[in-house]
Amino acid sequence: xxxxxxxxxxxxxxxxxxxxxxxxxxxxxxxxxxxxxxxxxxxxxxxxxxxxxxxxxxxxxxxxxxxxxxxxxxxxxxxxxxxxxxxxxxxxxxxxxxxxxxxxxxxxxxxxxxxxxxxxxxxxxxxxxxxxxxxxxxxxxx
Amino acid sequence: xxxxxxxxxxxxxxxxxxxxxxxxxxxxxxxxxxxxxxxxxxxxxxxxxxxxxxxxxxxxxxxxxxxxxxxxxxxxxxxxxxxxxxxxxxxxxxxxxxxxxxxxxxxxxxxxxxxxxxxxxxxxxxxxxxxxxxxxxxxxxxxxxxxxxxxxxxxxxxxxxxxxxxxxxxxxxxxxxxxxxxxxxxxxxxxxxxxxxxxxxxxxxxxxxxxxxxxxxxxxxxxxxxxxxxxxxxxxxxxxxxxxxxxxxxxxxxxxxxxxxxxxxxxxxxxxxxxxxxxxxxxxxxxxxxxxxxxxxxxxxxxxxxxxxxxxxxxxxxxxxxxxxxxxxxxxxxxxxxxxxxxxxxxxxxxxxxxxxxxxxxxxxxxxxxxxxxxxxxxxxxxxxxxxxxxxxxxxxxxxxxxxxxxxxxxxxxxxxxxxxx
Numbered sequence: 001x002x003x004x005x006x007x008x009x010x011x012x013x014x015x016x017x018x019x020x021x022x023x024x025x026x027x028x029x030x031x032x033x034x035x036x037x038x039x040x041x042x043x044x045x046x047x048x049x050x051x052x053x054x055x056x057x058x059x060x061x062x063x064x065x066x067x068x069x070x071x072x073x074x075x076x077x078x079x080x081x082x083x084x085x086x087x088x089x090x091x092x093x094x095x096x097x098x099x100x101x102x103x104x105x106x107x108x109x110x111x112x113x114x115x116x117x118x119x120x121x122x123x124x125x126x127x128x129x130x131x132x133x134x135x136x137x138x139x140x141x142x
Numbered sequence: 143x144x145x146x147x148x149x150x151x152x153x154x155x156x157x158x159x160x161x162x163x164x165x166x167x168x169x170x171x172x173x174x175x176x177x178x179x180x181x182x183x184x185x186x187x188x189x190x191x192x193x194x195x196x197x198x199x200x201x202x203x204x205x206x207x208x209x210x211x212x213x214x215x216x217x218x219x220x221x222x223x224x225x226x227x228x229x230x231x232x233x234x235x236x237x238x239x240x241x242x243x244x245x246x247x248x249x250x251x252x253x254x255x256x257x258x259x260x261x262x263x264x265x266x267x268x269x270x271x272x273x274x275x276x277x278x279x280x281x282x283x284x285x286x287x288x289x290x291x292x293x294x295x296x297x298x299x300x301x302x303x304x305x306x307x308x309x310x311x312x313x314x315x316x317x318x319x320x321x322x323x324x325x326x327x328x329x330x331x332x333x334x335x336x337x338x339x340x341x342x343x344x345x346x347x348x349x350x351x352x353x354x355x356x357x358x359x360x361x362x363x364x365x366x367x368x369x370x371x372x373x374x375x376x377x378x379x380x381x382x383x384x385x386x387x388x389x390x391x392x393x394x395x396x397x398x399x400x401x402x403x404x405x406x407x408x409x410x411x412x413x414x415x416x417x418x419x420x421x422x423x424x425x426x427x428x429x430x431x432x433x434x435x436x437x438x439x440x441x442x443x444x445x446x447x448x449x450x451x452x453x454x455x456x457x458x459x460x461x462x463x464x465x466x467x468x469x470x471x472x473x474x475x476x477x478x479x480x481x482x483x484x485x486x487x488x489x490x491x492x493x494x495x496x497x498x499x500x501x502x503x504x505x506x507x508x509x510x511x512x513x514x515x516x517x518x519x520x521x522x523x524x525x526x527x528x529x530x531x532x533x534x535x536x537x538x539x540x541x542x543x544x545x546x547x548x549x550x551x552x553x554x555x556x557x558x559x560x561x562x563x564x
Contacts (some may be wrong), residue, residue, distance in 0.1 A: 067295075071272075091304075
């Protein structure tokens, strides 16, 4: 019997990010009521159960809302984004019906008015930095 | 769903004042708070002895980040000579002021105090714009929203993109909100941007000519607002004039038990509804075109006050971005979902309209020193309800008014209902 209880990772931001570093987008599922959540939660907001489990997301989603950002925070500027090289942040509805914030890649940012809410997306992982400073960011590509 | 309770004891606002909002290199949050306190004391018709104030609540988002000064409440109490009363700083991002107001209401309604000072203060402009943007971003769900690159203009831009996809709104429609709020702020001497967009545009042309540069060829404000050089895109689809500014400012109101209000004024403003609700990060909501916490807070405040949206004569709503005012006007039940932008276009939310919104100029043009905003909203309804709003006074009787104050993208929302009897 493959009982992996001892290896269950805690339902924390650190564990979520560790999965991202392994190129896995993980949701959390309530064993009692079946609710699926991303980002992770230790307690089910619907039935208050504490019996949660990690489940890998299907990797597909669609764009629920987006913005093209011309003036981003310092860490985005360090990654090469600015007025002339903007980026897209979005909210993605996963196939499972839950939503998550992510970077959106593969869009033509010179024509933001042509970006459509509802565009189908696939999960992607963007890495920045070297060695111990390497960080993996959740992204979705067109 | 939080239970709605009626207030066990009546609460009245008998004084209200604010500092000028703007950029003040020589003033810190306590200097601004002192200004607002002095304006508040002047507004109390029969005067009062400050020694009777029993407690103080102050809304402040992040003096820690903005001024490198935490523990602000006792400092502000000391600055206006109120030691040793209990002074409490309240932090719920941009809703800090509204939450502080609610704490004051609860202190009096519970019987713990008869006279309470509620303040709000924020000094933001000591940091540069990039640093302010990052400080504000800490109001988001940092580990799960910020890595996506979101900024606050970005969050509200994403809400606008969803609204535009769901309804027939174009980003141009949002300009009606900015134009209206600047029109109102032009009549508010305390506003940060006390000019219409027309005057602003003319100023830009005059400045270019003075420097010997070619004058821009805008002939109307719509040319100006459509031009990237006049109104640059910040986070598509939102542009500069869709965004509230970075501001310094403070506001203060005096709350008392209703049974002693006559000692302060013959024209008290009763607070008859006070509600607060919490919400998730933006991505954890069923819809991006409405703020659930605002709907819950509105429903509870209406129920407590025994009124409906239709009864409200004027409202000060949280227009940190133009789209936020449109969504607020729907969440509060003033207009049906998808109709808020049309109401703004049709002038229904102008001072002369059927439902005037943000007669003060709103956060957009009056300014948005974040922790002060929720209290400054109460200052505006105090003036409007007592016929003291001078050039921007709305016509007719303002017997019921509302304030709506939002933290972050809607993780906190407070709604207060004010009534004038007589």
